[in-house]
Amino acid sequence: MAILSVFPLLWIVTTAFTPNDLVLTKAFRLLPESPTFDNFRIAFTRFPVAAWIWNSLVIAGLVTAGKLAIAVPAGFAFAHMRFAGRDTLFWVIVATLTFPTIIGIVPLYVGISMIGWYDTLAGVIVPSIAYIGFYVFFMRQAFRSLPAEMFEAARLDKAGPLKQLLEIAIPNVLPAIASLGVISFLGAWNIYLWSLLVLDSPEKRTLTIGLKSFIVIDDFEPLWGPMMVVGLLSMLPVMLLFLLAQRFVMAAFTGRVGE
Amino acid sequence: MSARIRMAKLAPYLFVGPAIAFVLVFLYAPVVFSVGLSLTDWNFISPTMNFVGLENYRRIFADPNFRDAAVNTLLYCVVLIPAQIMVPLALAALILRVRNPFLAGFYKSALFLPTILAYSTAGIAWLWLFDPLNGFFNAALSALGMPTSRWHNDPSLAIWCVTFVTFWKNFGLNMLLLLAALVSIPKSLLEAAAIDNAGPWRRFFTIELPLISPTFFFVAVTTTMNVLDDIVGVIDVLTGGGPYGQSSNILYYMYERGLSFFQFGQASAASVIIIVLVLVVTLAQFRMFEHRVHYES
Numbered sequence: 001m002a003i004l005s006v007f008p009l010l011w012i013v014t015t016a017f018t019p020n021d022l023v024l025t026k027a028f029r030l031l032p033e034s035p036t037f038d039n040f041r042i043a044f045t046r047f048p049v050a051a052w053i054w055n056s057l058v059i060a061g062l063v064t065a066g067k068l069a070i071a072v073p074a075g076f077a078f079a080h081m082r083f084a085g086r087d088t089l090f091w092v093i094v095a096t097l098t099f100p101t102i103i104g105i106v107p108l109y110v111g112i113s114m115i116g117w118y119d120t121l122a123g124v125i126v127p128s129i130a131y132i133g134f135y136v137f138f139m140r141q142a143f144r145s146l147p148a149e150m151f152e153a154a155r156l157d158k159a160g161p162l163k164q165l166l167e168i169a170i171p172n173v174l175p176a177i178a179s180l181g182v183i184s185f186l187g188a189w190n191i192y193l194w195s196l197l198v199l200d201s202p203e204k205r206t207l208t209i210g211l212k213s214f215i216v217i218d219d220f221e222p223l224w225g226p227m228m229v230v231g232l233l234s235m236l237p238v239m240l241l242f243l244l245a246q247r248f249v250m251a252a253f254t255g256r257v258g259e
Numbered sequence: 260m261s262a263r264i265r266m267a268k269l270a271p272y273l274f275v276g277p278a279i280a281f282v283l284v285f286l287y288a289p290v291v292f293s294v295g296l297s298l299t300d301w302n303f304i305s306p307t308m309n310f311v312g313l314e315n316y317r318r319i320f321a322d323p324n325f326r327d328a329a330v331n332t333l334l335y336c337v338v339l340i341p342a343q344i345m346v347p348l349a350l351a352a353l354i355l356r357v358r359n360p361f362l363a364g365f366y367k368s369a370l371f372l373p374t375i376l377a378y379s380t381a382g383i384a385w386l387w388l389f390d391p392l393n394g395f396f397n398a399a400l401s402a403l404g405m406p407t408s409r410w411h412n413d414p415s416l417a418i419w420c421v422t423f424v425t426f427w428k429n430f431g432l433n434m435l436l437l438l439a440a441l442v443s444i445p446k447s448l449l450e451a452a453a454i455d456n457a458g459p460w461r462r463f464f465t466i467e468l469p470l471i472s473p474t475f476f477f478v479a480v481t482t483t484m485n486v487l488d489d490i491v492g493v494i495d496v497l498t499g500g501g502p503y504g505q506s507s508n509i510l511y512y513m514y515e516r517g518l519s520f521f522q523f524g525q526a527s528a529a530s531v532i533i534i535v536l537v538l539v540v541t542l543a544q545f546r547m548f549e550h551r552v553h554y555e556s
Binding site for chain 1 (some may be wrong): 273281284387486514526
């Protein structure tokens with residue numbers, strides 16, 4: 001099972017380093033015969049791959065920042081503040097977990113076009129921030145694990161709500177915030193259908209949708225080697241991030257999900 | 260002082276306000292607009308928008324492509340939902356029994372890796388393996404002297420290729436969630452059961468499974484949603500719904516109607532149908548699992 005799940009990825013790596021004329025003749029080698037960086041050169045010169053990398057980074061970074069900036073205070077309020085309509089508002093947010101991602105795509109597409117966000121990164125980033133159901137839920141659980149007395153004491157010291165959040169609550173849940181950050185980055189790096197619709201000009205694309213232009217560019221046989229180079233570039237950052245942060249994310253998940 | 264109290268009263272709303280605003284504007288409002296658009300004949304380019312009542316719904320239900328997509332959706336759900344819950348559960352239980360921590364970590368990462376890839380990355384990996392001319396699978400088959408296949412280009416195989424790639428790309432998340440739940444079960448409980456001569460199978464079904472039922476429920480609900488959702492990305496890169504619509508599903512149908520053919524009315528009608536379906540399925544799941552889920556404390 002483990003081999004099955006990794007094999008296609010190894011195949012990407014192998015092909016990325018195989019000279020293009022060999023790709024089409026010898027389909028059968030895990031280690032390329034005469035490894036080459038030619039495919040990188042071809043990929044970077046024929047397509048604005050550097051711009052794609054930058055766009056992917058900007059989108060993933062800003063979506064993550066936006067989600068955290070919104071979900072952290074909301075999670076805190078739902079966990080430790082009393083206010084009218086709290087439970088209703090909480091469910092309004094969490095119920096969005098059951099929305100298929102592309103369900104509102106038509107009105108959203110029209111709206112984005114009307115305010116001139118078509119073919120802009122903002123058009124991808126801003127609507128993507130809205131999928132925060134899980135994040136708010138998760139942050140509420142994290143803040144709930146902090147004792148209420150902590151904040152009562154702060155209130156006696158006349159610490160305002162913002163001060164309570166920034167100076168007491170957040171420093172105590174940093175691992176939870178960091179794991180959400182990782183999850184969000186992984187997700188946003190891979191946003192596919194929505195960016196495919198919104199981003200049009202070649203230099204505005206991201207790595208994930210840039211890949212698609214390889215698939216459709218040639219009617220006959222696609223450029224497998226350079227294509228795999230872009231595939232490799234699209235998976236390297238998330239793989240590294242995941243391997244580095246794995247322990248962290250697992251620890252944050254353990255015992256929290258499904259409570 | 261009074262300003263301070265007013266501030267304290269207002270603060271929670273300032274904290275949750277942005278979150279509420281975002282979900283209302285970008286998630287709820289589009290759904291409401293979809294309902295409205297589904298009753299019109301608007302197609303983005305035309306300046307006029309006429310009220311046509313339920314005409315779009317009638318057209319969709321009469322469209323053989325929609326029927327194919329609906330049947331496929333059912334097929335995808337029937338195969339993928341159980342597979343994406345049972346296989347990860349079995350894998351999680353197996354990984355838990357791997358003694359060597361290094362190996363356990365390796366299995367976990369290896370099995371989870373496909374989950375963090377983009378659809379297009381997963382798509383090109385499999386397009387390349389499936390490639391009829393030079394792909395690995397056909398090269399392997401012919402080397403073994405067996406007939407080659409057209410894989411995702413074969414109308415009767417396409418749907419299974421999509422099913423398999425979707426499974427490959429998504430089982431990892433459920434595996435991690437279930438594993439996290441299994442790990443958090445107190446060891447003492449399992450040891451006590453072992454002393455009482457309960458074998459591994461019995462321990463699994465009488466102790467571990469009931470104790471992780473909240474996570475199991477969570478996984479069941481989210482998997483249903485994900486199966487509907489995730490396939491769209493795989494379909495788009497692998498088959499584009501083809502050949503001849505043989506691997507499409509209703510979300511992809513909606514996507515195509517709306518953004519390839521600009522039939523906004525029909526696309527919106529399709530999305531309304533999907534929303535209703537999702538609501539029904541989710542409610543049914545809550546009903547079904549509600550009283551079976553075991554919550555501790």
